Amino acid sequence: MARIVIEVMPKVEILDPQGKAITAALASAGHADLGVVRAGKRFELEVPGEVSDELLAKARELAENLFANPNIEDVTGVYVAQEA
């Protein structure tokens, strides 16, 4: 068993209503020192067996074309998670 992680973030120029709402709530709770929050997505793919280069390449391709919408999001990471 291995795990492929895909991380996706909204592009900087895109208004992120979720991040904005969290930022405002944090600030009103006295945590303005934590600054501005942006909310992204993390996907974990539990794959049977080893992650081949081919499988990782497929995950990268799907990350760009399915998991993220390239109009509004960037794929910020596709990697094999190390088991603890």
Next chain:
Amino acid sequence: MTIAVVNFPGSLDGGQVTRALEAHDAQVRQVWHTDAGADSGGLETAGLEGVDAVILPGGAAFGDALRPGALAKLSPIAEPLREIAARGVPILGIGNGFQILTELGLLPGTLLLNASGSFIGRETDFEVSCVDTPWTRELRKTSRVTLPVLSKHGRYFVDETEAKRLQDEDRVVLQFADENLTGSSEAIAGVSNAAGNVVGLLPHVEHAAEAGFGTDGVANRSQTDGLRFLTSILV
């Protein structure tokens, strides 16, 4: 004239679309998202073969998981839809159907979470900006229509360059008239592809297609302002 209504798991408004079309003597074919034609998966289905037009109704395909419309890309119907779009067959996406068309790459832009962050369900006025599509030819340019918005992800987004291009090419079909409810780029609420045969509309024209059955609200005088978007295809 045969019009296909394509349903995904979670599509909701196919019934209203069908009712409105059948009341105006259109032949409606219900197509499930796996009915991709006779040669797909060994299933004998008519799919989109021989249809004159296609409507993707609103709802929440695949529960809006991942992003609204995103998982429709994996449906067997995605390829036939692209193919008939390229052949010039008229395709209309309403609400979630609009989201699906953008995710399929058949329309530019993306529908983001509303600027308010929450669901919006009410009527408002729109200006018809382009009547040069098979879905708007019964309307008058710059006329006003009152239609319901029923979306959480209704903020149409394109960057400034693309917004200008859409306006220059007369591909903005509908715009919020008085208030940009969802926070769309250039108040856009409907667009077409370059050829004009594929159109996406944010407001739910099928919920304003029959007097007495529209959404409640003082603004909706006729309650049927949406009808001509559906019947334009029949003339």
